[in-house]
Each structure stands twice: as C-alpha cells, then as structure tokens.
Amino acid sequence: MLRIRRELVDEIVAHARRDHPDEACGVIAGPDGSDSPERFIPMLNAARSPTFYEFDSGDLLKLYREMAANDEVPVVIYHSHTATEAYPSRTDANIAAEPDAHYVLVSTRDPEVHEFRSYRIVDAEITEEPVEIVD
Template sequence: MLTLTRNVYDEIVDHALRDHPIEVCGVVLRRPHEDHTARVVRFRNTAQSPVFHEADSRDLYKVYRDMAERQEELHIVYHSHTASEAYPSAIDVELAQEPSAHNLIISTAPRTFLELRSFLITDGVVAEEDVHIMEGRRAARVSPPKRGPAAGGPS
C-alpha cells in the first residue's frame, strides 16, 4: 500500500494538469520511513510528447546527488498518461529501474480523468497496490479496484 500526504497528491495532480497534453514525470523523495519529509521533484519532459516521457539526464544527476546529501531515498517515480488509463505500458515496465520505488501513474485522459494508480515493478512483473491519501489522521482510498490494463492505447 502507498500512502500519500494531501500535499504530495495535490502537487502531482497539479503537475499533470498544468502540462497536459504533454506527459509529465517526476519523483518523490523522502528520508527513510518519514512520509512527512516527502518532497516532489518535477522533471521537464524533454521528449515534449503526449505519449512518452523522458527526464533530462542532468536533472536526474542533480536529484541523485541531492538525495545523497540530504540522506533521502527514492520513494515514488511518477508520470502521467494523457491518452490512456493509469496502467503501465510495455515501455513503462521495460524502463522501470527502481524495484523498491512505487511507480505512480496518473491519467489525464478524458475517460479516466485523474485516475491515480500505483505499481511495484520488479523484473518485468507488475503488482498493483492500493493508494491512500492522508487527510489529517485519516486515510482515504483513491485507487480503483484491482484490474489489468484496458485493451490497446498508448502509454
């Protein structure tokens, strides 16, 4: 299960809506096991594509350097799907590099608008997990019932 603070959730949603129809990508970093220290780092999609995302390698280098200095860990890798549901595409699965990170996808496609789902991806195996948003001391579930990908559609 992935639990997000309301601030982290709102920032990811804002990023996805602000750049739509271009896919967005970013990460959420935190000190180990300290959700209240989470910070969202938005990347510019250098591909500037509605169906593919790519972060600038210089930005990635800076994030990893800052992580080490701040004693943070990579908690979430996120991106948006602008034309399909929030489920990892074959390319998403192939590019998943961090088995300990939650892979969060938000859809801005009209039929699945603001659908938010999280997955653990290890060695090509996709496992969906529930997503909860913390509202004060209460968590509200936002992820839909577990299901596989819809037929067809780009990432």
C-alpha cells in the first residue's frame, strides 16, 4: 500500500495539469529503507510527448547522486497519462527499473477530475495497490 500525504498528491496532480498535453514525470524521494515519500522532485519530460515520458539522462544521474548523498531512494516514481486511464502501458512496465518503488499514474484526460492510482512493477509485471492519502 502507498501511504502518501495529501500535499504530495496535490503537487503531483498540479504538475500533471501544468504539463498537459504532454506527460509529466517526477520522483518523490524518501529515507532509504523507510517506504515513506517525503521530497517532491518534479522532472522534465525529455521526450516532451503526450504519449511517452522519459527522464533526461543527465538530470537522472544528478538526482541519483543527490539521493545517494542524502541517504534517500526513489519511493514514488510518477507520470501522467493525458488521454487514457491511469494504468501503466506496456512501455511503462518495460522501463520500470525500481522494483521497490511505487509507480503512480495520474490521468489528466478529464479537465475537471483526475484519476490517481499506484502500482508495483517488477519484471514488467504490474500489480495495482491501494493508496491511502493522509493529511
């Protein structure tokens, strides 16, 4: 189960809305071994695409060095879908490289209502998990 603060959910959704019609992406880092999302890190979608996201390799290297220096790990890896439901695509599953991370998807296809869901993705196998939003 993903347990996440409402303010972090709001930041993810705001980022997804801001970048629409392109997919947004980012990470929420947390203390190593804690499974607690703490630090919101919006990233640039290097693909600048409405159907695909890609972290810039230089930005990603910098992020991983920063997390290592802070004893953090990527607890949540998020991105948005702009025209489809918040469910990982085959490409999303194939590029998921962090087996301990929660993969959060937000759908911005409806301008009034967002869809927020979380998954574990290990060896391209997708398992949806419950989300508990706390204040």
